[in-house]
Amino acid sequence: MKKTKVIVLAENALTTPGKLVRYINSLNLPIVVKETCFGAYIEGEEDLVDKVSQEIRNFEKNRIFCKDRGYPIWDKRRCRAFRGGGPREGFHQLEAEQAVLDKIGLALDKIEKEGLKPMDEILEKENILMEKNSKLPVEKFKEVIDKVLGIKNEA
Incomplete structure (x- = not known):
C-alpha cells in the first residue's frame, strides 16, 4: 500500500x-x-x-x-x-x-x-496558573469599573 x-x-x-x-x-x-x-x-x-x-x-x-x-x-x-x-x-x-x-x-x-518532571509537580504548577488566571466575579468587576469611572457605591 x-x-x-x-x-x-x-x-x-x-x-x-x-x-x-x-x-x-x-x-x-x-x-x-x-x-x-x-x-x-x-x-x-x-x-x-x-x-x-x-x-x-x-x-x-x-x-x-x-x-x-x-x-x-x-x-x-x-x-x-x-x-x-x-x-x-x-x-x-x-x-x-x-x-x-x-x-x-x-x-x-x-x-x-x-527527564520528565513528576506529574504532581506539573499539576501543581497548572493549578497555580489556573488560580492566577481565574475569572473575575461579576460583582468585583463592577467595583473595578465603578472605581475607574469614579462612581461612588452607595450601599
Whole structure:
C-alpha cells in the first residue's frame, strides 16, 4: 500500500530542504521525493516510507518532524499546478505548526537532558496558573469599573 509523508524542518534545523532531498535521492530507493519550502514529501510503499522517515528524523531528532499526508504527491485535487496556483488547503495550518517546531524541539532537548518532571509537580504548577488566571466575579468587576469611572457605591 502506498503512503505519503510530510517531512517538516524546524526553523533551527541545520538541514535544509535541498540537503534533505539530495540525501533521500542518494538512497536510490523506490520512493518519490518532492522538495517543499518547509522540507519535503516522500511517497512509496508504507513500510519503506516509515523506515526512511524514521532514519531522516534520527539526523536531527528534535528538529525534523514527520506526519502522514492524506493525499499523494501531485494529486490533482491538491496540487497548485493543477488548481491554478495559490496556497493549497492546509498550507496555512502547516505553516503555523512549523513556526513552533523550534520551541518543541528545545523542549524535547530539555526533557532528554533533565527527564520528565513528576506529574504532581506539573499539576501543581497548572493549578497555580489556573488560580492566577481565574475569572473575575461579576460583582468585583463592577467595583473595578465603578472605581475607574469614579462612581461612588452607595450601599
